[in-house]
Each structure stands twice: as C-alpha cells, then as structure tokens.
Amino acid sequence: MQTTTQNVLIVDDNIALARVTQFALDNAGFNTQTAGNGQQALELAQELHFDIVITDQQMPQLTGIELCRELRRLPDYHACPIILLTAKGLELELPKLRDELGINTTFAKPFSPSAIVKAVHELLAVPA
Amino acid sequence: MFRIRHKLGLPRTAVACYLLFCLLALGGLAAGIFSSSLEIAREHLLRDLPTNSVYQSDPAATPDRWMIAYETLVASPLPLGLPILAVGLGGFLLARLLRPVTELGAQLAQLANQPQGSHIDLERVEVYGELTEGWNRLVGCLERFRHESLDDEFDDGLMGAIANHQLHEYDAILQNLAEGIAVTDFEGRITFANRAIATLLNTDPSSEDLKGQALQELLIQDPQQDHLQSLFEPAAASHPVSAEIPVPGDSTNRVLRVSRQCMQAPSHQRQVWSLQDITQQKLVDSTRNEFIETATHELRTPLSNIKAYVETLATTGDIAIEQQQEFCHIINSEVTRLARFVDDLLSISSMEVGSLSVEKHNIVTERLVDEVIQKVQPLIAQKEIHFQVSLPKKARPLALDKDKMVAVLVNLLGNAIKYTPRGGCVALQVCQDKTQLQLTVTDSGIGIAPEELPTIFDKFFRSSDPRVQAETGTGLGLSLAREVVRIHGGDIGVESKLDEGSAFTVTIPLK
Numbered sequence: 264m265q266t267t268t269q270n271v272l273i274v275d276d277n278i279a280l281a282r283v284t285q286f287a288l289d290n291a292g293f294n295t296q297t298a299g300n301g302q303q304a305l306e307l308a309q310e311l312h313f314d315i316v317i318t319d320q321q322m323p324q325l326t327g328i329e330l331c332r333e334l335r336r337l338p339d340y341h342a343c344p345i346i347l348l349t350a351k352g353l354e355l356e357l358p359k360l361r362d363e364l365g366i367n368t369t370f371a372k373p374f375s376p377s378a379i380v381k382a383v384h385e386l387l388a389v390p391a
Numbered sequence: 392m393f394r395i396r397h398k399l400g401l402p403r404t405a406v407a408c409y410l411l412f413c414l415l416a417l418g419g420l421a422a423g424i425f426s427s428s429l430e431i432a433r434e435h436l437l438r439d440l441p442t443n444s445v446y447q448s449d450p451a452a453t454p455d456r457w458m459i460a461y462e463t464l465v466a467s468p469l470p471l472g473l474p475i476l477a478v479g480l481g482g483f484l485l486a487r488l489l490r491p492v493t494e495l496g497a498q499l500a501q502l503a504n505q506p507q508g509s510h511i512d513l514e515r516v517e518v519y520g521e522l523t524e525g526w527n528r529l530v531g532c533l534e535r536f537r538h539e540s541l542d543d544e545f546d547d548g549l550m551g552a553i554a555n556h557q558l559h560e561y562d563a564i565l566q567n568l569a570e571g572i573a574v575t576d577f578e579g580r581i582t583f584a585n586r587a588i589a590t591l592l593n594t595d596p597s598s599e600d601l602k603g604q605a606l607q608e609l610l611i612q613d614p615q616q617d618h619l620q621s622l623f624e625p626a627a628a629s630h631p632v633s634a635e636i637p638v639p640g641d642s643t644n645r646v647l648r649v650s651r652q653c654m655q656a657p658s659h660q661r662q663v664w665s666l667q668d669i670t671q672q673k674l675v676d677s678t679r680n681e682f683i684e685t686a687t688h689e690l691r692t693p694l695s696n697i698k699a700y701v702e703t704l705a706t707t708g709d710i711a712i713e714q715q716q717e718f719c720h721i722i723n724s725e726v727t728r729l730a731r732f733v734d735d736l737l738s739i740s741s742m743e744v745g746s747l748s749v750e751k752h753n754i755v756t757e758r759l760v761d762e763v764i765q766k767v768q769p770l771i772a773q774k775e776i777h778f779q780v781s782l783p784k785k786a787r788p789l790a791l792d793k794d795k796m797v798a799v800l801v802n803l804l805g806n807a808i809k810y811t812p813r814g815g816c817v818a819l820q821v822c823q824d825k826t827q828l829q830l831t832v833t834d835s836g837i838g839i840a841p842e843e844l845p846t847i848f849d850k851f852f853r854s855s856d857p858r859v860q861a862e863t864g865t866g867l868g869l870s871l872a873r874e875v876v877r878i879h880g881g882d883i884g885v886e887s888k889l890d891e892g893s894a895f896t897v898t899i900p901l902k
Binding site: 276277279280282283284286287290300321323324350372373374375376377 | 703861
C-alpha cells in the first residue's frame with residue numbers, strides 16, 4: 264500500500280456508499296473524510312484542506328453542483344479537482360459542468376469504487 | 392291549378408255541317424208547312440162548296456191562316472216538330488262548342504292585362520287538334536316555369552333555415568365548450584368570446600362584455616412576462632403559437648395553455664385563440680415526474696451500494712472478517728430495501744386495480760408486535776431512540792393478515808423513527824377489547840404541518856418540510872398502510888403538532 268499525504272473529501276447523504284468509497288480510498292493510501300450533506304462538506308472544507316473533493320449530486324440542503332459553486336468561491340478550492348457522482352444522463356452535461364464549475368469528471372451511479380480510486384490517482388497525478 | 396276542365400268533341404267542320412243541316416231542316420219545315428197548309432186550305436174550301444156552289448171570293452169565307460197553321464201543326468206534329476228540336480239542340484251544342492274558345496280568349500286577355508311579375512292561373516282545356524296541343528303545352532310550360540321558380544324560392548328558404556339552425560348549433564357548441572375560444576381583430580381586440588373565456592380569465596364581465604377589449608391586456612397582467620410577448624407578435628401570426636401562462640389574478644397557481652392560430656383569410660389578420668385550463672394536467676405531470684424521480688432514486692441508491700460493496704469484497708484481498716460481515720449486512724439490508732420498494736410498487740399497482748387482498752389467520756398480538764420490533768430494532772439502535780411498547784395483559788388471537796399488518800406497523804414505526812431526532816422518543820401502544828384493536832404509534836419527532844395533514848395518506852405525497860426531504864422515501868408507505876387497514880375494515884387517524892410530534896392510530900373493529 265502506498266501512503267500519500269493527500270486528503271480526499273467524500274460527500275454523500277448515502278452514508279453506506281460514502282463509507283465504501285472511503286474504504287476503497289483508505290485502502291489506496293489516501294486520507295479521507297466524509298460529510299453527509301453539502302453544508303457539512305462546506306464547513307469541513309473551510310476547516311481542513313482537501314486535495315480532491317468527491318461529491319454526490321442529489322443531496323438535501325445543498326446539491327453537489329451548488330457545493331461546487333460554493334467551493335469555487337473559496338481561494339483554496341479554486342483549482343481543486345472535483346468528481347461528481349450523479350444520476351445517469353447528467354454525464355452528458357459534463358462539458359458544460361467542466362466549463363462552468365471546473366468539474367473534472369463525473370461518475371454515474373452505480374459506480375465502481377476501484378474506478379473512483381483510479382480517477383483520483385489520475386487527477387492527483389499520483390502513480391498508481 | 393287546374394280548377395276547370397272543358398271537354399268538347401266537335402271539330403270545326405261539324406259546326407259547318409250542322410249549319411247546313413239546319414238550313415235544310417228549316418227548308419224542309421217550310422215546305423212541309425206549305426204543303427200541309429195547302430191541303431188543309433183545300434179541305435176547307437171543299438167543305439164550304441155545297442152552300443156556295445158558285446165560288447165567290449168572299450173574304451169572310453176565306454179560311455183563317457192561323458187556324459190553318461194550327462191545324463197543320465196538329466195534323467203532322469213529328470215532321471214539323473223534329474226539325475225545330477234539331478235546330479234548338481244544335482244551337483245549344485254550338486254554344487257549348489264556343490265556350491272553351493271564349494274561355495281561351497278571356498284567359499289570354501287576362502294574361503295580356505296582368506301586371507308584370509304577378510301570377511295568373513291558366514287552365515288547361517281538352518279539345519281535339521292543334522289547339523289543345525298548343526294551348527296545353529303553353530300552360531304546361533308556364534306551370535313548370537312557375538314550379539321551378541317556387542322550388543327555387545322554397546329551396547332558398549329551406550337552405551336559409553338550415554343554415555340558420557346550423558349557425559345556432561355552432562354557436563351553442565362554441566358557447567358550451569370547456570375550452571375558452573376567442574377571436575381577435577387586427578388590433579388584438581376581442582370580436583368573439585365564448586362563455587368559458589370569462590371564467591378562465593377570472594373576469595367579472597360576461598363574454599359579451601369582453602368584446603372590444605384587448606386580449607393581451609386581459610391575459611398578461613404582469614408586464615414582466617416578456618417571454619410571452621412572442622404570443623402576440625403580428626410577425627409570427629402566420630403559424631400557430633402556444634404558451635403556458637398563469638391564470639390572471641388567480642392565487643391558486645392555476646395554469647392556462649394559450650394557443651393562437653391565424654384565421655384562413657390572412658388579409659383580415661384575425662386570430663383564433665383557445666384557452667385551456669391545464670392545472671390538473673400539470674399536477675398529474677408533476678406528480679408523475681416526482682414519482683419517477685423518487686422511484687429512480689429509490690432503485691439506484693440500493694443498487695449503487697450493493698454494487699460498490701460486492702465489488703469491494705470481491706476485489707480487495709485483505710479485509711478483516713468483522714468488516715466483511717459488516718459489508719454483507721449492508722448488502723443484505725440494501726437488497727431488503729429494494730425488495731420492499733418493489734413490493735410497494737406491486738401493492739400500489741394492485742391497489743389501483745382493486746386486487747389488493749388480505750389473507751387472515753388467527754394471530755396473537757404479542758407475536759405480531761415481536762416481529763415488528765425485530766424489524767425496526769436496528770433503526771432504533773442506530774438513532775438511539777427511546778422506544779416503549781405497551782401490550783394488553785390478556786390478548787386473544789385475532790384474525791388478521793399478519794404480513795400486511797406487520798408492514799403497516801413497520802411503516803408507521805419506521806416513519807416515527809425516521810422523523811424523530813436522535814435520542815427522541817417513540818412508543819407503540821396496543822389496546823384490545825371485545826370490539827376493536829387499537830394500535831397507536833407516537834413520537835416526539837418533527838411533526839406534520841396542519842395544512843399537510845389532509846394529504847399525508849395520498850399516494851406519492853411527500854412533505855415539503857426540508858427535514859422530510861432530507862430522508863429517503865417513496866411517498867407510498869402511508870397510502871399503502873391505510874389501504875391495508877381499510878381492507879381489514881378499519882382506518883388510520885393522525886394527530887400531530889409541528890416540531891412536537893405525531894400520533895398515528897390504527898383502529899380495526901373485531902367482529
């Protein structure tokens with residue numbers, strides 16, 4: 264297992280899914296934190312520094328896209344890679360989301376945790 | 392038309408022959424009279440001779456001529472009477488012969504003197520020869536011509552009446568349409584509006600009073616609605632346009648679909664407008680979309696979890712046994728969630744077609760409650776809920792559909808736990824007497840807003856409270872629970888106060 268010092272924030276109201284994603288990323292050697300909703304994630308992001316944010320789109324209070332918009336307003340997260348976990352169909356809007364909010368990639372549910380780990384590796388340019 | 396028909400069988404030549412016969416008859420009569428008179432006169436003279444042997448021309452002795460005539464007539468009545476009778480009869484027949492000719496002359500004179508354009512009834516006559524043929528043909532032509540004229544007038548009148556009737560019919564149809572129909576002139580002013588228009592536009596005046604008013608002003612009261620301006624642009628008038636707009640001056644969020652179509656004569660620039668209240672349709676669409684969204688979410692979430700956990704278990708080599716068990720539990724609960732959702736959908740479908748049925752078996756309340764508690768225990772533990780159960784001391788077995796009643800109580804308790812903050816209180820109270828079974832689920836949760844209370848049992852209803860929205864749910868549970876209880880002959884009641892908690896009471900009569 265390769266240890267890195269990179270921090271990953273996983274935001275999902277589906278706690279079980281956040282937990283298994285965290286497990287996969289922990290196993291890949293990342294430091295992970297989870298947040299159950301957008302608001303909590305925003306607060307956590309201001310408190311700690313994260314190198315990458317993985318967020319669900321459909322969440323109460325603050326949706327994934329709204330969270331991205333808020334994060335981009337914070338200087339620390341201006342260029343932070345973001346992965347959006349979303350419903351099938353929304354990935355078609357990726358070019359628009361990329362232009363507007365700098366969302367790097369999207370994953371349609373159900374997704375593979377190993378694919379998320381791979382994407383995080385690529386985005387953080389850490390050799391797998 | 393044909394009031395008199397004259398019938399006469401004598402041709403003109405017969406008249407001439409008759410006249411000749413009259414002359415001969417009269418000549419014969421005169422000769423007969425003359426010869427008879429001579430004979431009678433001679434007899435008179437011979438009778439008088441013995442007394443007057445020498446003939447003397449005595450005027451007194453000369454026989455009276457009238458006497459001779461009389462005696463002549465008496466002596467031979469037939470030869471003298473017949474010619475006179477024949478002449479009289481001939482005169483009568485001649486008069487009859489001349490009568491239709493006189494009639495024709497009178498009719499022609501009447502025809503010649505009638506004012507132009509007025510009608511006259513000509514009569515047919517029946518005589519032999521060209522006169523009959525010619526005259527009757529003329530009368531026939533005239534009658535045909537008049538009939539055709541009358542038919543035309545009749546047709547025109549009939550067509551007018553039919554058209555008038557149809558106009559009334561169309562007007563009645565237009566007036567009684569639920570859809571609002573209006574016609575505007577080139578200035579956009581209403582020239583026709585049916586009754587529905589006034590109702591749909593929420594205006595006080597009747598459809599008659601709407602005439603002359605600008606439809607645009609009536610439809611769009613908020614000038615900010617720029618996107619609707621295209622509906623009224625004359626440039627785009629040649630093709631149909633439609634838009635959805637809020638009902639003017641309505642506070643209940645009703646929606647109108649306004650469609651505009653140019654009338655066929657473009658030079659008139661008249662437009663036909665149709666207004667349709669689509670509020671109900673929008674509501675159905677919105678409910679359907681919400682359901683699809685909810686259903687998709689409800690299916691995708693457990694599927695995502697199952698896939699993620701199974702793949703992690705399958706591909707990660709070194710997982711502690713406790714963690715493996717935890718993952719398997721999660722997979723199991725997600726599969727259960729999926730199965731429950733599919734069951735709910737099937738039950739809703741059965742409910743829709745009225746085929747939701749119950750299988751009653753004698754069960755003890757305690758066993759029912761045990762099974763329920765077993766199912767909700769993980770949720771209670773997860774949220775550290777203070778849970779209380781109170782059961783009747785003596786409970787006789789009841790005829791219930793155990794699985795469905797368990798589902799009802801799991802649903803009510805599941806909701807109570809779901810919408811009660813961590814560390815809150817949830818209680819299940821079971822009361823049973825000879826007449827009824829009462830199951831009450833109370834909680835110290837977020838409660839239900841009074842305006843939402845009447846709709847919480849509606850299918851797919853989900854509260855607009857963000858605290859409810861934050862939780863997953865299909866909006867089917869309460870609807871199904873009530874249906875199951877109703878099939879048992881009972882009902883569910885609810886009392887709730889926002890931010891204080893709710894109490895759901897299931898009452899089932901026992902017979």
